[in-house]
Amino acid sequence: MNARPDSSEFTGARDDGIAKGDTLLEVNNVSLSFGGVKAITDISFDIKKGEIRAIIGPNGAGKTSMLNVINGFYTPQQGTITYRGVPRRAMRTTDAARQGIARTFQNIALFKGMSTLDNIMTGRITLQKRNLLWQGLWAGPAEREEIEHRRTVEAIIDFLEIEHIRKTPVGRLPYGLQKRVELGRALAAEPSLLLLDEPMAGMNLEEKEDMSRFILDVNNQFGTTIALIEHDMGVVMDISDRIVVLDYGRKIGDGEPDDIAKNQDVIDAYLGVPHEG
Amino acid sequence: MLYREAGDFKTSYAADLQTFPIKSERILFWSFTAVAFLVVPFFINDYWEKSILVPFLVWSMVALGLNILTGYCGQVSLGTGGFMAVGAFACYKFMTAFPDLNIMICILLSGLVTAGVGVLFGLPSLRIKGFYLAVATLAAQFFLVWMFNKFAWFYNYSASGQISAPERSIFGIAVTGPNSAPWATYLTCLTIVFVFAWVARNLTRGRVGRSWMAMRDMDIAAEIMGVSPFNAKLSAFAVSSFYIGIAGALFFSVYLGAAEVTEAFGIDKSFTALFMVIIGGLGSILGSFLGAAFIILFPVLLKNLMVGYLGWPTDLAAHFQIMIVGGLIIFFLIVEPHGLAQLWRLAKEKLRLWPFPY
Ligand SMILES: Nc1ncnc2c1ncn2[C@@H]1O[C@H](COP(=O)(O)OP(=O)(O)OP(=O)(O)O)[C@@H](O)[C@H]1O
Ligand SMILES: [Mg+2]
Numbered sequence: 001m002n003a004r005p006d007s008s009e010f011t012g013a014r015d016d017g018i019a020k021g022d023t024l025l026e027v028n029n030v031s032l033s034f035g036g037v038k039a040i041t042d043i044s045f046d047i048k049k050g051e052i053r054a055i056i057g058p059n060g061a062g063k064t065s066m067l068n069v070i071n072g073f074y075t076p077q078q079g080t081i082t083y084r085g086v087p088r089r090a091m092r093t094t095d096a097a098r099q100g101i102a103r104t105f106q107n108i109a110l111f112k113g114m115s116t117l118d119n120i121m122t123g124r125i126t127l128q129k130r131n132l133l134w135q136g137l138w139a140g141p142a143e144r145e146e147i148e149h150r151r152t153v154e155a156i157i158d159f160l161e162i163e164h165i166r167k168t169p170v171g172r173l174p175y176g177l178q179k180r181v182e183l184g185r186a187l188a189a190e191p192s193l194l195l196l197d198e199p200m201a202g203m204n205l206e207e208k209e210d211m212s213r214f215i216l217d218v219n220n221q222f223g224t225t226i227a228l229i230e231h232d233m234g235v236v237m238d239i240s241d242r243i244v245v246l247d248y249g250r251k252i253g254d255g256e257p258d259d260i261a262k263n264q265d266v267i268d269a270y271l272g273v274p275h276e277g
Numbered sequence: 278m279l280y281r282e283a284g285d286f287k288t289s290y291a292a293d294l295q296t297f298p299i300k301s302e303r304i305l306f307w308s309f310t311a312v313a314f315l316v317v318p319f320f321i322n323d324y325w326e327k328s329i330l331v332p333f334l335v336w337s338m339v340a341l342g343l344n345i346l347t348g349y350c351g352q353v354s355l356g357t358g359g360f361m362a363v364g365a366f367a368c369y370k371f372m373t374a375f376p377d378l379n380i381m382i383c384i385l386l387s388g389l390v391t392a393g394v395g396v397l398f399g400l401p402s403l404r405i406k407g408f409y410l411a412v413a414t415l416a417a418q419f420f421l422v423w424m425f426n427k428f429a430w431f432y433n434y435s436a437s438g439q440i441s442a443p444e445r446s447i448f449g450i451a452v453t454g455p456n457s458a459p460w461a462t463y464l465t466c467l468t469i470v471f472v473f474a475w476v477a478r479n480l481t482r483g484r485v486g487r488s489w490m491a492m493r494d495m496d497i498a499a500e501i502m503g504v505s506p507f508n509a510k511l512s513a514f515a516v517s518s519f520y521i522g523i524a525g526a527l528f529f530s531v532y533l534g535a536a537e538v539t540e541a542f543g544i545d546k547s548f549t550a551l552f553m554v555i556i557g558g559l560g561s562i563l564g565s566f567l568g569a570a571f572i573i574l575f576p577v578l579l580k581n582l583m584v585g586y587l588g589w590p591t592d593l594a595a596h597f598q599i600m601i602v603g604g605l606i607i608f609f610l611i612v613e614p615h616g617l618a619q620l621w622r623l624a625k626e627k628l629r630l631w632p633f634p635y
Contacts (some may be wrong), residue, residue, distance in 0.1 A: 071501060097503030103481045110493035114487070114562065121484075121489050126503035128484040132512060135486075138479035143291065146483055185502070 012222020014100050016084055016192040020050040024225050025070065025193060028087075030079030032065055039065040040076065041249045047193070047267035052219050052226045054155070054236045057246035058269060063229045064106055066246070067195045070227070071103055072096040098126045104182045104199055106229075112171040116162060116181050119170055120153045123188025155182050160214060176207040183214060187224075194218070194226045200235060208232065214238055232269075237261065245269070293601050296478055303623075313467060318460040326459035327532075333573045334466035339546075340553040340565035341477050342520030345527065347482055347551070348559035350513035351493025352402050356414035358546030359421030360449075360518050362538050363391045364432050364525025369440040372453075372530065373433055380445035380452060384469070384526045391522020392515040394421075399514025403507060406496075418547055425538040442534035453530045462531045469527065473520060478562050490560070502554050523548075552602075556609050558618030567617040575602065 018024055025047040032040040040062045047053045055063045068074040070081060080087045083099065102123070111119050128261060130234045134142040134273035155165055160180050163171060169179055179199055186194055199215065200208045212235055219222050230236050236243065245253035245260060247269040253260050260266055297303040339357060346352050367387035370372065371378060382549055390440030398417040400408050425431045432440050451457040452465045480486055488509040491499035529536045537544070549572060557568020576598050583594035613619055 040574060073497075073501065093501045094503050094505050105498065109495050109498035111491050111498070113494050114490050118487055118490070122487045124505070125484060125488060125491075130484065132480070132485055132516070133485045134478050136476040138483070142479070143294070146294065147290045150294070154290075180407060180617075189503070235615055259407060 003063070012187070012190060012218065013224040014190045014192055015095055016049075016100060018049045018084060018192075021051050023034050023047070023082075024049040024084065026082040027066075027070070027202055028080045028082065028110065030066075030069060030076045030081070032062075032069055032074055032076040036251050038245075040069065042079070043249075043251045044079075045244045045251065045254055047225060047227055048242075049225055050219075050223050051241040052215070052228055052239055054228045054230060054240035054243040055241060056230065056233075056236055056247065057252075060248075061246040062249040063246055065227065065249075067103060067197055067227065070096075070193075071101045071195060097189065100189070101195065102186040102189040102191035102193075103195035104179070104186050106197040106201065108175075108178050108182055110170045110178055110185070114168065115167050115169055116165050116173070116184075117153065117157070117167060119181055120156055120184045120188045121149065122126055123185040124149045124153065126189065153188055156187050158189075159217070160184050179203065179207075179211065180214070183211075187218065190222075191224060196223050196226060196228045196230075198229050198231065200230060200232055208235060215239060279523055294482070295483075306578035310471070313315075313628060314464075314471075318464055321459045321463050323459055326463055328577060329574065330463050331466055331532050334463075335524050336468075336549075336553065336569040336573055337566050338473065338527065338548045339521055340557060340569045341474060341562065341598075342517045342524060343550045344554045344557075344559065344561070344565045345477060345481070345489070345520065346513050346517035348561065348564070349486060349493065350489040350517075351408065352399070352510060352512065352513060353411040354414040354517075355411050355544070355547045355551070356398060356417035356421070357521055358542045358544055359418040360391050360395055360521040361525030361528060361546060362425055363394045363518075363530035364388065364522030365536060365542065366425055366440065366538075367391065367522065368526035368530050369442070370431070371431075372375040372443060374443060376443070380447060380530070383445075384523055384530070388519040388523040390524065392519040395514045395518020395521075396511050399511055399518075402510045402514065408463035411589050415544075415547075418544055419461055421477035422538055431606055437537070439535050440529065440536045440619070442530040442533075453534070455534065457531070466527055469523065473523070474562060474566075475518075477520070481562065485512065493560075516555055549629055552606055555614075556606060556616055556617075558616030559614070561618035563614050563621065564618030567621070571617065572602070584597045 016024070019168045023046050027046070028044050030040055030043050031038070043066070045157070053064060057063055063072060069076050074097065075090040080089050081091075111122060114122070128145060130145050131140045134140075157166060160183065162177065162180055162184065165177060165181075170178060175179065183196070183199060196215070200211050205210065215226065215228065216239055219226055228236070228240060240257060242252060242256055243253070243260045245263070247267045251264040252269055253263045255263070292298070292323060297306055317330070338360065343354065343357055346354050367390040368383050371383040371386055372380070376382075384503070395595045398414065401413040405413065428440065432438055442453045444451050444456055446452060447465065450461050452461045481489070488499070488504045491502065491504050491505060492509045492513075496506060499509070524543070529541070533541060553568035553572050556571050557566065558564025578600065579598045580594055583589045583597060584591055609616055
């Protein structure tokens with residue numbers, strides 16, 4: 001059921017048996033609260049295979065929490081998530097990773113003590129199979145496997161144009177490059193669903209343009225489905241196929257960029273019109 | 278032209294994955310190894326064996342083990358002495374219960390037993406970290422020492438409470454007991470340490486090592502990438518304890534010959550091991566050796582210098598030595614937390630670019 005890509009060449013996204021345009025993920029009536037704080041209230045939306053689905057909203061709207069629900073890091077009090085046709089509420093994050101959900105983080109969460117190469121290699125951890133004993137002996141299968149995956153990772157490094165920092169410990173890299181390495185690490189998992197939490201935050205214009213191009217290329221070349229949280233409205237309107245708008249944990253808009261731009265609730269939320277209830 | 282990468286281009290990933298990608302470094306390593314295996318055994322005497330080489334090798338094994346757990350996987354442990362005791366007592370029980378069992382097998386089995394015990398005491402790491410884990414492993418240290426004291430079965434009901442290693446041989450040559458020759462004990466330890474250093478290197482450069490380091494650097498992100506904390510942490514405890522158990526077995530059977538648990542495997546051993554990995558370099562195989570060499574050899578050197586050369590009284594020299602080592606530990610913690618291994622790396626980088634630093 002879980003067709004693994006041939007790791008000797010980078011296919012970008014694994015084959016999850018879902019046709020382009022069909023529903024890959026469905027969020028049904030999900031509510032999540034932390035003690036008294038309601039982060040998400042009764043939200044439903046879907047993500048279709050092959051699209052770039054933006055999730056936008058003012059600070060504290062519940063966007064990051066939504067991604068955390070999708071990849072099993074938070075368990076909602078109500079509602080279900082249906083991923084590839086299988087409904088569930090709770091899920092272990094490691095299982096979500098194995099099923100092809102990969103992500104980047106709003107506050108960079110790279111492995112600081114490791115090189116760019118090792119960070120991206122770590123993205124392939126669920127695809128590597130050799131056990132401890134083989135690894136200890138290295139010779140034969142373990143080395144072959146390592147080289148195979150290294151080849152794929154080099155393809156990603158080429159794709160993201162970070163050849164020059166391959167061996168640099170990521171802690172020493174500038175912020176923009178760290179964001180790029182983090183994207184690489186997520187891509188290395190050949191995800192079905194790629195969750196990007198503000199991949200362009202804190203970047204200058206040129207870096208933003210680069211990052212937008214990479215995101216579009218990932219989507220076009222590999223057909224990877226992407227859920228994107230982003231504050232830069234220009235970018236969002238440009239690159240996303242459909243947009244969900246959250247405000248105070250509620251969904252206030254859902255549709256194509258043009259509709260969203262005209263949606264009065266959305267305009268109010270962004271202009272900070274006082275909000276009742 | 279001592280240390281050059283120029284003209285040393287990698288044409289395959291296999292070549293790039295080598296332990297020593299630079300040729301001069303490879304040559305240095307293999308010459309060193311050749312001398313250790315082929316030359317030293319002919320010249321080793323009792324003093325060099327008992328005071329320098331064998332303790333250095335055994336402690337390198339301990340440091341390798343602790344470095345896997347603390348340096349690579351980020352789980353602080355103060356239970357090293359206790360785990361060494363498990364290895365030692367397991368070895369003793371195997372040697373006495375099965376007199377015909379080859380000593381090498383006894384030692385390896387002791388490692389396996391210790392790995393099991395390590396996993397058991399590693400279970401709390403799934404819930405707690407940092408300081409709290411350190412305290413939990415400290416409890417393991419005291420519990421294990423208490424246990425080996427309390428239950429006479431472990432020391433075969435001997436009146437003194439000591440365990441002593443009977444004579445065992447490999448290829449007809451005694452490696453334990455009073456009749457073992459210095460070169461034989463040295464070669465036994467060297468072989469084991471060499472093989473397992475290589476294994477450690479392999480483990481740390483592949484998937485398993487990356488899962489350990491990912492746990493260390495950012496456990497939540499690691500889990501979201503699909504690294505199972507259960508597998509990563511417990512495998513680190515298992516492998517680490519395996520190494521420390523083997524070291525404990527060697528320490529008792531090959532080096533000491535006889536041991537009393539409180540004295541041989543007390544809390545001071547746990548700290549010694551921790552100092553080694555801190556000074557040598559957390560998360561570095563080379564660092565484990567450098568740290569062990571430093572902690573074992575530096576006092577010997579100082580003592581020879583102060584007592585032998587300067588003629589100071591021994592007790593003064595001993596105090597002085599403790600102060601210097603303590604001072605150096607503080608120095609490393611503050612100035613170079615990546616230890617001697619990092620200094621070596623920096624020196625290499627300088628050398629590589631010399632004489633044109635651009
Ligand atoms: N682990 C947590 N514990 C308690 N409250 C939380 C937790 N995570 C999120 N919240 C709260 O839930 C609400 C939504 O937070 P979330 O991080 O999802 O917002 P966001 O839309 O990503 O905002 P931003 O644009 O600032 O990143 C906030 O009020 C936040 O304080
Ligand atoms: Mg957020």
